[in-house]
Amino acid sequence: MKDHHMKVSIDRELLAKYIRRECTVQEKQRVEAFLFQPEWQQALEELLKEDFEAFDHVSYTESENISWNQHFRENYTHKQSGRFFRYSQWMGYAAACLILFAAGFWYFSVNQKTSVVEHQQVVMMEQVNPSGQRSVITLPDSSVVHLGALSSIRYPKKFGSKYREVILKGEAFFDVKPDKRHPFTVLTGVVQTKVLGTSFKINAFKQVMVSVATGKVQVAKLNSEGTTDKPLAILTPGQQVSWNADTNETKLDLVDIDEIREWTKGKVTFANASLAEIVETLERWYNVEISFADEKMARTRLSLIVKAAVPIQHSLDIICSTAHLKYKVAGNKITITHKQINRNMNR
Structure with a gap:
């Protein structure tokens, strides 16, 4: 029937x-x-x-x-x-x-x-940060968002009576005002991050990565019906989940809570990260284009701390002295090359 x-x-x-x-x-x-x-x-x-x-x-x-x-x-x-x-x-x-x-x-x-009929129109607000720009946004419920470079966030001018929902592209740290009656949801593509009141960071450039500083966070993937099935993870402070859309793989890690918070101050710690990953962050933060004379250099792994408050040359000096490389600056374009060996020293 x-x-x-x-x-x-x-x-x-x-x-x-x-x-x-x-x-x-x-x-x-x-x-x-x-x-x-x-x-x-x-x-x-x-x-x-x-x-x-x-x-x-x-x-x-x-x-x-x-x-x-x-x-x-x-x-x-x-x-x-x-x-x-x-x-x-x-x-x-x-x-x-x-x-x-x-x-x-x-x-x-x-x-x-x-x-x-009830006359209630939803007015959407949007903040868009280009490369080299970061911003702090206070949402209608007094929650605070630290929006990263090359990122955007859309949210209603006034939250509804049942839930608080925002749409993120890129990277941001959320300090959510507690409200048990109105869950707070961040949509990043097909991934939904849901909380009641907590602080956490989302990086959604190549893959979706959610790191929790305080409280509890549920991360789930939306299905074809626009609803969620089994969560990818339920995170507590010091935990992080990564989901790769290409492979559909989920990875759980432990992270330093202080490092999550330090990101809001323009500080990020890389531990055994590839030079390609480090360069992507530098490009967003400083609005520059960085290229390698030899693509093999991009696979070099380093550990360092990047601070947005200091000139990019500071980070480049550390990278090049550690990896035995050198760089050349031409406007907003930077080229990283191998250091040439002085052959006269070997004679």
């Missing part, structure tokens, strides 16, 4: 991302599965015919949401729409959904025939 009840739900933030073409492949599939449902097409057509002037302004409650969902299932999910929902219509219906959802969540009262 075929089940005609709605299988997919959606929220206005995801619809907005779809219209802006910012969805991941999984998010795009989820939105289109939602919009493909005939019952939603029919419901939207009827709702859009209503007179917006007649709608009363009311506050949204959980019981009203449940009431709307029940009424919707009873009145729309058993009706068949004989028309094929073409791909070209999806963007239009996504926009129509967003018009409705941007005002809040629609519902129909069981005891009344009047439709009502």
Whole structure:
């Protein structure tokens, strides 16, 4: 027996991302599965015919949401729409959904025939740091974010009534204000980091790496439905998890808590790291381009401390003296080469 009840739900933030073409492949599939449902097409057509002037302004409650969902299932999910929902219509219906959802969540009262809607628009803020720039952002809940170079963060101007969610690209340290009723979530691609109140660092350039300084953090991967399955890890202070999207491998490590915190002051410690990894950080922090005369040099492993407060030459001097290399600066381009051996000394 075929089940005609709605299988997919959606929220206005995801619809907005779809219209802006910012969805991941999984998010795009989820939105289109939602919009493909005939019952939603029919419901939207009827709702859009209503007179917006007649709608009363009311506050949204959980019981009203449940009431709307029940009424919707009873009145729309058993009706068949004989028309094929073409791909070209999806963007239009996504926009129509967003018009409705941007005002809040629609519902129909069981005891009344009047439709009502809460007018609550979500305004998104964004901070983008280019190479060579770091910044500190205070979120609407007073949580503090130290955003790294070549990184960006998107967040609502006002958090919702159920959760606090931000979207990160790049690298940042979060000092989250405790609030057990409103979980704090950071989305980095398909990885979700969820906390109640804690401090932690995320590096999401080549792979996603989450390091915890205080509190407890759950790190999970989103599935094709946009929900999470088994967590990749549940971290406590001094623990770190790395997830590689290419290999789907997860790695757990122990880290120095002080080193996590020191990153907010522009200090990072490399322990037996490849020169390629060190150079990537220097490029972001100082807005320079670093190349190797011999690519084999990039595999050289070193241990050192990099401080953003001092000129880049300080770090380059340490690198080159340790690895027996030299460097040349031309504007914002730096070339690392081998030191030439003085053959006269061997005669």
